[in-house]
Amino acid sequence: DAGVIQSPRHEVTEMGQEVTLRCKPISGHDYLFWYRQTMMRGLELLIYFNNNVPIDDSGMPEDRFSAKMPNASFSTLKIQPSEPRDSAVYFCASSLPGRGRGNTIYFGEGSWLTVV
Amino acid sequence: RKEVEQDPGPFNVPEGATVAFNCTYSNSASQSFFWYRQDCRKEPKLLMSVYSSGNEDGRFTAQLNRASQYISLLIRDSKLSDSATYLCVVSSSGGYQKVTFGTGTKLQVIP
Numbered sequence: 167d168a169g170v171i172q173s174p175r176h177e178v179t180e181m182g183q184e185v186t187l188r189c190k191p192i193s194g195h196d197y198l199f200w201y202r203q204t205m206m207r208g209l210e211l212l213i214y215f216n217n218n219v220p221i222d223d224s225g226m227p228e229d230r231f232s233a234k235m236p237n238a239s240f241s242t243l244k245i246q247p248s249e250p251r252d253s254a255v256y257f258c259a260s261s262l263p264g265r266g267r268g269n270t271i272y273f274g275e276g277s278w279l280t281v282v
Numbered sequence: 283r284k285e286v287e288q289d290p291g292p293f294n295v296p297e298g299a300t301v302a303f304n305c306t307y308s309n310s311a312s313q314s315f316f317w318y319r320q321d322c323r324k325e326p327k328l329l330m331s332v333y334s335s336g337n338e339d340g341r342f343t344a345q346l347n348r349a350s351q352y353i354s355l356l357i358r359d360s361k362l363s364d365s366a367t368y369l370c371v372v373s374s375s376g377g378y379q380k381v382t383f384g385t386g387t388k389l390q391v392i393p
């Protein structure tokens with residue numbers, strides 16, 4: 167079974183360039199999450215969607231970041247313009263809704279972004 | 283106060299040792315609790331859920347203490363392959379879910 171698929175796996179870009187990260191959630195999952203992980207701050211939730219609708223984007227650091235989910239099988243996280251401090255691993259994750267005991271979040275392998 | 287707090291470690295333990303991690307959470311309304319494992323340069327993966335009655339999975343035991351608002355993970359007979367970062371996860375359920383990850387506790391099992 168295919169898990170959460172992210173692309174690109176690695177990206178090196180110059181400051182000021184636009185970066186687009188892509189994600190395909192597990193089929194049938196109606197929650198999609200974008201996380202950012204750095205050594206200093208750990209795993210931070212940027213935004214999550216339920217049934218393609220953004221529910222909580224309070225973790226998006228600033229207006230340079232935007233996320234979309236045009237359909238149930240695709241989401242993008244865009245950074246424009248990128249800055250060196252955006253260098254991090256960006257994880258996309260998906261899950262089914264909780265059923266009392268909560269639910270498992272499945273992560274993609276991450277997109278390793280370096281902004282120089 | 284952070285929503286979820288963990289000792290970052292590292293915990294360096296010899297093979298065969300027993301090691302325990304604690305994690306505290308601030309939201310008393312939290313309903314679901316998990317431990318995730320993250321290997322170096324890999325994505326986090328679910329290790330086990332934490333139930334109110336406590337639960338065990340082989341060498342791993344998870345406990346929840348709602349009164350003191352902490353969860354724990356006990357690993358017995360540590361293996362080299364247990365070396366990883368262990369993330370505490372707390373979730374509030376309801377109309378939508380809000381999931382918060384701790385920053386993780388690093389475990390290094392030494393031969």
